[in-house]
Amino acid sequence: MAAKSFDVVVIGSGPGGYVAAIRAAQLGLNTCVVEREHLGGICLNWGCIPTKAMLRSSEVFHLMHRAKEFGLKAEGVDYDLPAVVDRSRKVAGQLSGGVKGLLKKNKVTVIMGEGTIPAKGKVSVKTDKGTEELTAKSIILATGARARELPGLEADGDLVWTYKAALTPKRMPKKLLVIGSGAIGIEFASFYNTLGADTTVVEVMDRVLPVEDADISAFAKKAFEKQGMKIMQKAMVKQLDRAKGKVTAHIEVGGKVEKHDFDTVISAVGIVGNVEGLGLEKLGVKVDRTHVVTDEYCRTGVEGIYAIGDIAGAPWLAHKASHEGVMVAELIAGKNDVHPIKPNSIAGCTYCHPQVASVGLTEAAAKEAGYTLKVGKFPFIGNGKAIALGEPEGMIKTVFDAKTGELLGAHMIGAEVTELIQGYVVGQALETTEEDLMHTVFPHPTLSEMMHESVLDAYDRVIHM
Numbered sequence: 365m366a367a368k369s370f371d372v373v374v375i376g377s378g379p380g381g382y383v384a385a386i387r388a389a390q391l392g393l394n395t396c397v398v399e400r401e402h403l404g405g406i407c408l409n410w411g412c413i414p415t416k417a418m419l420r421s422s423e424v425f426h427l428m429h430r431a432k433e434f435g436l437k438a439e440g441v442d443y444d445l446p447a448v449v450d451r452s453r454k455v456a457g458q459l460s461g462g463v464k465g466l467l468k469k470n471k472v473t474v475i476m477g478e479g480t481i482p483a484k485g486k487v488s489v490k491t492d493k494g495t496e497e498l499t500a501k502s503i504i505l506a507t508g509a510r511a512r513e514l515p516g517l518e519a520d521g522d523l524v525w526t527y528k529a530a531l532t533p534k535r536m537p538k539k540l541l542v543i544g545s546g547a548i549g550i551e552f553a554s555f556y557n558t559l560g561a562d563t564t565v566v567e568v569m570d571r572v573l574p575v576e577d578a579d580i581s582a583f584a585k586k587a588f589e590k591q592g593m594k595i596m597q598k599a600m601v602k603q604l605d606r607a608k609g610k611v612t613a614h615i616e617v618g619g620k621v622e623k624h625d626f627d628t629v630i631s632a633v634g635i636v637g638n639v640e641g642l643g644l645e646k647l648g649v650k651v652d653r654t655h656v657v658t659d660e661y662c663r664t665g666v667e668g669i670y671a672i673g674d675i676a677g678a679p680w681l682a683h684k685a686s687h688e689g690v691m692v693a694e695l696i697a698g699k700n701d702v703h704p705i706k707p708n709s710i711a712g713c714t715y716c717h718p719q720v721a722s723v724g725l726t727e728a729a730a731k732e733a734g735y736t737l738k739v740g741k742f743p744f745i746g747n748g749k750a751i752a753l754g755e756p757e758g759m760i761k762t763v764f765d766a767k768t769g770e771l772l773g774a775h776m777i778g779a780e781v782t783e784l785i786q787g788y789v790v791g792q793a794l795e796t797t798e799e800d801l802m803h804t805v806f807p808h809p810t811l812s813e814m815m816h817e818s819v820l821d822a823y824d825r826v827i828h829m
């Protein structure tokens with residue numbers, strides 16, 4: 365059978381791949397997406413979306429327990445774990461179906477199967493029905509990543525879980541150990557702890573959510589501990605002894621090894637790129653540890669081959685993958701106003717309770733970069749809407765360059781901050797200064813007023829504190 369010819373073949377249909385394909389098709393390129401598992405990738409099927417669906421259940425559960433505070437009655441509040449999981453899987457399925465519809469609407473060819481690149485300009489796809497050969501003027505690698513497994517701490521799906529098992533639990537953990545306090549680990553810790561699991565989080569660094577500003581990490585730790593979580597920092601799980609229904613973890617902390625028993629362990633120690641089996645070595649595409657090396661335009665150095673999203677390295681975030689997808693599609697289409705992503709413009713959000721969100725430099729990183737700083741902070745307790753919502757726990761911190769007034773970073777913890785952060789992201793994209801932000805009128809009563817107050821505080825003009 366003659367090879368089918370395309371302008372662009374995208375391997376992988378996660379938020380990087382499917383968005384790249386749609387943008388390429390919009391620009392008139394004959395485009396194909398190759399996917400070996402589910403349309404929508406990890407994000408829609410096993411990442412961003414199903415976790416948020418589960419966390420919504422735990423959030424509502426938490427609020428139901430607080431019913432009396434709001435003058436309401438909710439007796440016999442309980443959960444039904446299979447129903448929680450079922451809702452999460454349905455949400456994921458709905459969105460994956462949505463991606464299928466979007467690709468069809470944009471006339472993108474979809475081939476379900478495993479893609480490899482036998483030579484430049486060629487893609488072979490192993491499908492249920494045999495192998496399909498494709499030719500492509502441009503190939504976009506968007507094969508994403510999977511959970512990192514540490515020797516001795518490997519997941520077994522029964523006692524030790526990675527995110528897939530943690531999203532489809534067959535039982536409720538009673539005594540849970542979460543290894544790693546990055547966004548994924550903390551979101552699962554938050555979910556299971558809220559539903560009543562006795563939860564311990566072990567973090568090798570000196571604070572939880574270690575990529576966040578130190579003030580936010582400290583605030584988060586206190587909040588999690590108040591909710592009953594145990595947090596072990598500067599601690600390392602060295603060994604897991606598995607027995608029937610029990611795991612004994614050997615945890616090194618303060619120079620000593622402690623043994624603790626759990627019935628479930630969630631390993632959230634990072635991810636590794638899906639670089640294997642694609643034929644990259646033969647093509648001369650450089651791989652550094654587990655990610656493809658690219659320039660700021662996602663070019664691999666091999667003509668006609670690009671890499672976007674998780675396979676192209678940190679930050680491992682869906683919106684970074686999608687933005688790179690759009691950028692590469694426009695580059696391939698020959699648009700001349702294509703700009704690389706500014707590394708400090710990508711916000712990070714963690715949907716634990718309380719939520720955490722940030723963009724740009726932490727105070728420590730800004731100091732290290734040599735800036736003289738103006739720093740503002742505003743607590744949720746000073747905001748009318750936060751009090752009315754019953755969410756007085758949280759803070760917003762802003763970091764400015766004292767010389768130019770440039771907003772270098774913004775860091776938040778508290779209710780709905782994952783929605784608020786985009787205000788600062790837009791501000792940064794428009795190269796806002798403290799003056800612009802101080803002159804902006806924020807609607808009342810909103811949580812967003814705290815964004816204003818934090819800026820005012822940096823310049824000693826705060827009103828409600």
Ligand SMILES: Cc1cc2nc3c(=O)[nH]c(=O)nc-3n(C[C@H](O)[C@H](O)[C@H](O)COP(=O)(O)OP(=O)(O)OC[C@H]3O[C@@H](n4cnc5c(N)ncnc54)[C@H](O)[C@@H]3O)c2cc1C
Binds near residue numbers: 674713
């Ligand atoms: C539990 C969890 C929660 C997360 N929460 C968030 C969040 O809240 N916000 C956020 O921004 N990010 C979150 N992420 C990260 C986010 O899911 C990823 O950054 C994002 O999915 C990366 O998109 P991608 O397109 O690069 O790859 P992926 O989404 O991983 O998609 C890659 C696709 O390629 C396919 N594939 C791989 N190899 C081949 C091949 N050879 N042939 C054909 N197909 C192939 C895979 O089957 C997969 O469908 C989370 C991740 C996890 C695990």
